[in-house]
Amino acid sequence: MIDQYKQAFQEEAREVLVELESALLALNENRGDKELVGRAFRALHTIKGSGAMFGFDELAAFTHNLENAFDEVRNGRLETTAELINLSLTALDQIKALLEESGGQAASATSAEILTRLRELTGKAETHPVKAPPAAIAVPVAAPQGAANDWRIRFVPGPDLLRGGTNPLLLFRELKQLGKLRNIATTATIPTLEEMNPQLCYISWDMVLTTPAAREAIADVFIFVADSCELTIEPATENASSVAPASSVVPTSEAAAPAPQKGKYPSYGRRAYDSPDTASSIRVPAAKLDQLVNLVGELVTVQARLGVVANRGDDPDMVTISEEVERLTSALRENSMSIRMLPIRATFERFRRLVHDLARDLRKEVELSIEGADTELDKTVIDQLSDPLMHLIRNSMDHGIESPQERLAAGKRPCATLHLSARHSGASVLISVADDGAGINAKAVRERAVEKGMIAPDAQLTEPEIFSLILAPGFSTAKQVTDVSGRGVGMDVVRRSVEALRGTIDIASKPSSGTSVTLRLPLTLAIIDGLLVRIGSAYFVLPLATTLECIELTREDVEKTNGKHVAYVRGEIIPYIRLREYFQLRTERPEREQIMVAETEQGRYGFVVDQVLGDHQTVIKNLGRFYRHIQIVSGATILGNGSVALILDPHRLVQEAIRTISADPRADLRAQNPHGRRVAV
Numbered sequence: 001m002i003d004q005y006k007q008a009f010q011e012e013a014r015e016v017l018v019e020l021e022s023a024l025l026a027l028n029e030n031r032g033d034k035e036l037v038g039r040a041f042r043a044l045h046t047i048k049g050s051g052a053m054f055g056f057d058e059l060a061a062f063t064h065n066l067e068n069a070f071d072e073v074r075n076g077r078l079e080t081t082a083e084l085i086n087l088s089l090t091a092l093d094q095i096k097a098l099l100e101e102s103g104g105q106a107a108s109a110t111s112a113e114i115l116t117r118l119r120e121l122t123g124k125a126e127t128h129p130v131k132a133p134p135a136a137i138a139v140p141v142a143a144p145q146g147a148a149n150d151w152r153i154r155f156v157p158g159p160d161l162l163r164g165g166t167n168p169l170l171l172f173r174e175l176k177q178l179g180k181l182r183n184i185a186t187t188a189t190i191p192t193l194e195e196m197n198p199q200l201c202y203i204s205w206d207m208v209l210t211t212p213a214a215r216e217a218i219a220d221v222f223i224f225v226a227d228s229c230e231l232t233i234e235p236a237t238e239n240a241s242s243v244a245p246a247s248s249v250v251p252t253s254e255a256a257a258p259a260p261q262k263g264k265y266p267s268y269g270r271r272a273y274d275s276p277d278t279a280s281s282i283r284v285p286a287a288k289l290d291q292l293v294n295l296v297g298e299l300v301t302v303q304a305r306l307g308v309v310a311n312r313g314d315d316p317d318m319v320t321i322s323e324e325v326e327r328l329t330s331a332l333r334e335n336s337m338s339i340r341m342l343p344i345r346a347t348f349e350r351f352r353r354l355v356h357d358l359a360r361d362l363r364k365e366v367e368l369s370i371e372g373a374d375t376e377l378d379k380t381v382i383d384q385l386s387d388p389l390m391h392l393i394r395n396s397m398d399h400g401i402e403s404p405q406e407r408l409a410a411g412k413r414p415c416a417t418l419h420l421s422a423r424h425s426g427a428s429v430l431i432s433v434a435d436d437g438a439g440i441n442a443k444a445v446r447e448r449a450v451e452k453g454m455i456a457p458d459a460q461l462t463e464p465e466i467f468s469l470i471l472a473p474g475f476s477t478a479k480q481v482t483d484v485s486g487r488g489v490g491m492d493v494v495r496r497s498v499e500a501l502r503g504t505i506d507i508a509s510k511p512s513s514g515t516s517v518t519l520r521l522p523l524t525l526a527i528i529d530g531l532l533v534r535i536g537s538a539y540f541v542l543p544l545a546t547t548l549e550c551i552e553l554t555r556e557d558v559e560k561t562n563g564k565h566v567a568y569v570r571g572e573i574i575p576y577i578r579l580r581e582y583f584q585l586r587t588e589r590p591e592r593e594q595i596m597v598a599e600t601e602q603g604r605y606g607f608v609v610d611q612v613l614g615d616h617q618t619v620i621k622n623l624g625r626f627y628r629h630i631q632i633v634s635g636a637t638i639l640g641n642g643s644v645a646l647i648l649d650p651h652r653l654v655q656e657a658i659r660t661i662s663a664d665p666r667a668d669l670r671a672q673n674p675h676g677r678r679v680a681v
Contacts, residue, residue, distance in 0.1 A: 150236035179211025304640035400437035536587030539645035576606030
């Protein structure tokens with residue numbers, strides 16, 4: 001089972017490394033913050049101790065030297081400098097490589113080079129953890145100097161301590177490095193052989209440690225088991241030798257005692273071992289969550305079919321059962337989707353390192369600010385966000401943000417601000433990357449587009465349309481290619497990634513004030529709430545989150561507007577698109593139609609349908625690669641009667657209609673919306 005625990009250690013170590021990187025970057029901004037130094041030290045200590053336990057000897061040895069450096073900082077013997085932070089970040093990258101067990105001799109050479117630089121920086125000789133027998137790997141800690149104090153330590157491990165791969169001997173040997181340790185093993189909770197589970201831990205320990213170390217140093221020894229044990233560390237208030245008679249002291253390497261009679265457990269034994277597991281969270285592979293959501297999606301489809309069959313019949317019991325199944329399915333769907341929702345904080349925090357490294361390489365001063373990090377998004381969406389956000393940040397720092405000298409000449413602070421934000425907007429999430437740099441030169445973009453033959457020299461384009469040109473493949477206004485950007489690839493990657501997520505991109509910029517790029521993304525890619533509509537015998541689904549209201553459209557209403565495709569809704573003119581004409585459905589128009597009014601990026605627009613059938617929990621199915629270029633359709637879903645309904649994207653429908661009109665100036669079916677934008681009707 002060691003491979004299973006080894007994998008668990010690697011997963012947890014990656015999370016600790018994220019915490020370490022965050023602490024180092026924050027420490028770079030606040031050099032004298034002792035709490036940040038402590039965070040970095042504890043993260044290194046955790047990786048070192050756990051790594052040695054699971055056989056990552058090279059990782060433990062390497063991390064031990066870095067831990068010693070931060071121990072020097074913690075004790076005030078070494079100053080936190082930019083050189084130390086940068087070297088620590090380089091060492092962190094090496095720890096990641098060692099964690100993945102990649103590199104071989106090359107990795108060892110890199111480790112040696114980093115440790116040489118660390119030794120030059122700290123003036124300390126290189127040290128390595130001492131190899132211990134296979135039963136436990138001990139990592140010696142230099143005993144601090146000063147007046148010794150007695151500490152009482154009560155250590156009651158959880159029953160799963162051994163099953164999780166932890167060996168208590170490692171903890172005790174590390175405590176011995178701090179001073180003189182006397183240890184008493186309490187064996188009263190060991191059951192009879194018939195009842196014993198060899199994978200559980202039934203022993204607890206009472207200890208007295210005589211050491212000049214502080215309480216925090218003692219607690220650090222237990223840092224990677226702190227969540228799975230009861231730990232008490234208190235100053236000794238009486239003679240340490242009175243902790244127990246000498247005959248009751250049991251060597252930690254061979255703790256044993258006669259088993260108690262059945263049922264003779266002390267109170268703490270009952271609490272620790274007889275109660276159910278109270279773990280607040282469990283680790284589940286993402287693949288299992290994906291499978292769960294897929295099964296729930298299939299259940300939603302089957303439930304819809306059950307509803308159709310129940311309503312078709314005349315059996316009230318069947319209708320009742322169908323309604324109950326619908327209620328349970330809806331609750332299960334909401335619960336399963338919430339499990340996949342994660343805060344975007346980890347993704348945002350990951351870019352602190354990117355901003356730090358780019359600012360150093362580009363010789364710019366940039367401050368990263370984050371807003372809305374607790375905004376939740378589907379894990380599938382979050383996993384695909386890293387690349388587009390990385391390209392946006394690189395593009396902003398290379399092209400948008402000026403050098404400190406240029407900023408001072410323009411009357412700005414030498415340190416620029418890069419702002420990452422996220423917020424909910426209906427069933428979407430808006431993620432923005434904004435800077436206070438030079439902004440986009442619309443004239444330069446237009447000239448470059450004309451030069452590349454993308455637009456005609458006399459083309460009439462709005463500023464947003466000009467800005468959208470930078471999303472084209474191979475487009476770049478950079479005069480020279482750098483290691484960061486300039487090849488015209490990054491923004492194309494952003495566009496393709498966002499389109500794959502059924503999202504949209506909005507670019508806003510002002511000269512000398514900066515640029516903001518906003519990604520509008522769906523909360524989830526699996527199931528959405530929609531409105532089912534019908535046109536003739538064809539069915540469509542419109543996202544419920546963007547739909548504002550439904551109004552009736554009669555032939556008299558059409559005559560009042562002289563055939564123009566607009567409707568008056570409480571004094572407001574709303575242009576609409578006839579979906580029958582748009583999709584060229586050759587069916588007879590009913591006497592009374594209905595307009596679904598939706599909020600889009602271009603303002604409010606209506607979509608005319610024959611009939612609105614009601615709410616529909618929509619399981620999104622991909623249409624396949626053959627239809628990947630059809631942007632106005634987000635996917636399809638299977639209805640209860642077995643037919644297929646297309647899921648429409650209102651934003652793309654309006655954009656496509658506007659683009660069609662722009663490409664064909666002879667088109668005569670047009671309308672003006674309240675914002676002055678044209679749309680094909």
